[in-house]
Amino acid sequence: MNETLEDVTTIFTDFLAKKNLRMTNQRNLILKMFLSTEKHVSSDDLYSLIRKQDNTIGQATVYRTLKLLAEAEIATIVEFGDGVARYEHIYLHQHHDHLICEGCNIHIEVVDDDIERLQVRLAKKYGFTLTSHKMYLYGKCEKCQNISSL
Amino acid sequence: MNETLEDVTTIFTDFLAKKNLRMTNQRNLILKMFLSTEKHVSSDDLYSLIRKQDNTIGQATVYRTLKLLAEAEIATIVEFGDGVARYEHIYLHQHHDHLICEGCNIHIEVVDDDIERLQVRLAKKYGFTLTSHKMYLYGKCEKCQNISSL
DNA sequence: CTTTTTATTGTAAAATCTTATCAATATATT
DNA sequence: AATATATTGATAAGATTTTACAATAAAAAG
Structure with missing residues (x-):
């Protein structure tokens, strides 16, 4: 790449x-x-x-x-x-997933090799071969966790 | 549920x-x-x-x-x-992710506990607490793999 | 080089999905 | 009952994307 x-x-x-x-x-x-x-x-x-x-x-x-x-x-x-x-x-830019804060809407690009591996395994279980995937994780970042606990 | x-x-x-x-x-x-x-x-x-x-x-x-x-x-x-x-x-229906065949467009609902765990771990690495996620796996089902190899 | 064919473009209209407006109606409160 | 508030359906308006089409550009054929 x-x-x-x-x-x-x-x-x-x-x-x-x-x-x-x-x-x-x-x-x-x-x-x-x-x-x-x-x-x-x-x-x-x-x-x-x-x-x-x-x-x-x-x-x-x-x-x-x-x-x-x-x-x-x-x-x-x-x-x-x-x-x-x-x-x-895609070029000059690798594959990644998305970690999104529901408080401040910040987007972080993340990759986890273990997850990627398990995705292939999961697909295989159903007889699928994987070509791509999209994963969005929603939650609260450190800052927004504190804010919402006020 | x-x-x-x-x-x-x-x-x-x-x-x-x-x-x-x-x-x-x-x-x-x-x-x-x-x-x-x-x-x-x-x-x-x-x-x-x-x-x-x-x-x-x-x-x-x-x-x-x-x-x-x-x-x-x-x-x-x-x-x-x-x-x-x-x-x-959500009711009468558990959380699940999506396995989608790009050939015949069939949708299978899947869950993998290991992946769910790793998602939490990944989020934590960035200081996030997770509330939800969406995961879409795209590939070819068994049938469509054979068709496209003709 | 021309001529002919085919693809591409910009404009504007149309299609699609979703939200906002508003008067009439239904529901809750007094 | 009378008053206030929320909801509704119809329709208009908004927003995003696609389509239609005549004019233009590019490629292929002669």
């Missing part, structure tokens, strides 16, 4: 080619901006960012491209439950 | 009372229908079910009541990532 922008662009271009789709200036720019973000961006977030560089781009194009990036497995969807689809990129 | 419909109705009524809200015929019916469902229902699913019994009920009331049920911790939201909020009830 140490790909450069060029590498990922090639991956996306190849993905597009396989589906008889074309790499365009718009798609290129959207990918570049998307990879330059940290954390989770909604289509609208990304649209705003891109408009600063090119205000001729259409919002629908951003939606369409993010869907393609998810299909190409360059982006994954993260759902916070507010009805907005957010995306994060 | 062996409450009857009456028990849950009382729980909901008490919850409402605490918030200066009232138990009404509509809320009663919605709760009853909701508890009679298995699996995950969207507000719209439930609305269709209820209309068969009472076609004077409004869609907004179903939305409103499901939100209240979630607040009362009688229902929890499940997100499948298609932009539709689905609810499942």
Whole structure:
């Protein structure tokens, strides 16, 4: 997981080619901006960012491209439950799960190898092979535990 | 976790009372229908079910009541990532996670005590106390593994 | 190079899901 | 009963996402 922008662009271009789709200036720019973000961006977030560089781009194009990036497995969807689809990129960014404080809403990205192993075992028990997973842990961080005990 | 419909109705009524809200015929019916469902229902699913019994009920009331049920911790939201909020009830139904086949979309409800334990441990590592979690495992079931290997 | 075919784009309309508004009604309180 | 408060259904409004379509750009064919 140490790909450069060029590498990922090639991956996306190849993905597009396989589906008889074309790499365009718009798609290129959207990918570049998307990879330059940290954390989770909604289509609208990304649209705003891109408009600063090119205000001729259409919002629908951003939606369409993010869907393609998810299909190409360059982006994954993260759902916070507010009805907005957010995306994060896999490159320059490892797999992780989410630890979320219900008090202050802070998000911490976590990974636990033991859990990952047990997930595979659990799936196997049902005859499944695992390709991915999403795990969200909700609770209270240290600060908010104290606050709520007042 | 062996409450009857009456028990849950009382729980909901008490919850409402605490918030200066009232138990009404509509809320009663919605709760009853909701508890009679298995699996995950969207507000719209439930609305269709209820209309068969009472076609004077409004869609907004179903939305409103499901939100209240979630607040009362009688229902929890499940997100499948298609932009539709689905609810499942906790009573007559234990906590579980989700094993989902990407081939045929079958959903299996699973629980693994070891994983549950490790989740608590992981949260503790960051000073968190856990209140709940959501885990979705995506993969291929036995059948679909064979199909996709053709 | 042209010509022709195919994919892509931006705009705007439409679709979808959810929330807010509001007058009429039902429930609780006095 | 009279008054106050909450609830309802219908509908409008909001928000997010998708679709339709004519104009444009890119690729393939000649």
